Amino acid sequence: MNIFVLMKRTFDTEEKISIQNGEIQEDGAEFIINPYDEYAIEEAIQVRDAHGGKVTVISIGDDETEKQLRTSLAMGADEAVLINVEDDVDELDHTGAAHILAEYLKDKEPDLILAGNVAIDGGSGQTGPRVADLLNINYVTTITKLEIDGTNVKIVRDVEGDSEIIETSLPLLVTAQQGLNEPRYPSLPGIMKAKKKPLEELELDDLDIDEDDVETKIETVEVYLPPVKSAGRILQGELPDQVKELVNLLHTEAKVI
Template identity: 45%
Template sequence: MKIVTCIKQTFDTEAKITIENGKVSDQGVNLIVNPYDEFAVEESIRLKEKNGGEVVVVSVGNDKTQEALRYCLAMGADRAVLIQDPALENGDNHSAAVALAKLLADMEYDLIFCGKEAVDDGAAQVPSRLAEKLDLPQANVITSFELGDGQATVTREIDGGTETLEVQLPAVFSAQKGLNEVRYPSLPGIMKAKRKELKVVSLADLGLSAEDVAPKAELVQAELPPPRKAGRVLKGEVEEVVAELVKLLQEEAKVI
């Protein structure tokens, strides 16, 4: 069984965001594997452990992204491919999906896993865009995965509930929290990761031009949201405070 897992390196979710020249600054920010992608990596490794085969982690990024890929190798993935190119630096979801699709087109795979979205831009576009470019079925936001014969049965989150889907393979799946519990890389895993293959490829290597991956959506500017002002803390006996609160909600905030 051959599994390809797409990951993105993102800011730590606790990172403080600062803006420089209309862009989010990455100065001094701790970088991690996008948390949802970790669920994807974990599921891929579990499937390989159960059924044999290979897990290849792939990403679009820069020099630092190698750290994220090494982390996945330490968790138990077999090899990694990084697509790195100056033309992708200001890319959007379209750019990433086009590059990944071209890479995957020449690879063998039975399953493709992604995280349901990246915690940085929160766009949730790459899994579906990738599936479309590869002409594969997709199942997004899955919380369970069961491999069948030529198909998989998954549960996915929908608004206000869940849906069970049968999906023809190969297909693209995007992982949601709840799919599994992500392992820590073991110390022997960390040592082995050093010796695993991590290949860096450029757009030219993939036979793509800068134009092919030119972003369709361009950032005009990023800014910090206006700070939310602290309101007032109501003090006194519980009954009085509650009465005051209800009055404020009715008359001042007008929300009930």
């Protein structure tokens, strides 16, 4: 089976975030594989182990992205592809990213494409379905279970807490929701092996993509931090009195109940 994973290198949002000159400061910050993409990588490896085939992890990024791709290979992916856009574009939106990924994938005959359902930095969740649409293949988002039998696919999809039992078929793009699996940590032998696995690097030219083809349709005007919240009130006194006071405050002061 020909399996592809769409992976994004993201700012670890557990980091403290600061802004300078209207931009999020990235210097010294920790970068990680987008956590939802980790589920996608893990699932791809499990599908390959069960059904045979090859897992290729693709990422659009810059030189730094090689680190997260090597981690993917150390987890057990077979090959990695870095589409390095550092020299070509300053800003990429979902329309552009999906276009690039689809141009790469269009002649690769994928059976299964996996991605995270959302990236924790931009938080938009568009790229997976857009890529599926451009490739004219079906997609199912926020999946928590995947069973493949030949070309038949049975999926459990999380829909705001409810579960949809879905039947569809390959080729297919799915996006991972938490609960799909427990991503493995790369093993030491895995890390050693990953150094020798193929990591192809491409630029937009290699895909016959013009910079104009990936021009953004959305413009970011400003980035800012939410106002700092002042410390709240810790209630005092006997517990029953505290609870009475709390309900009173929520009713009369905060007016939320």
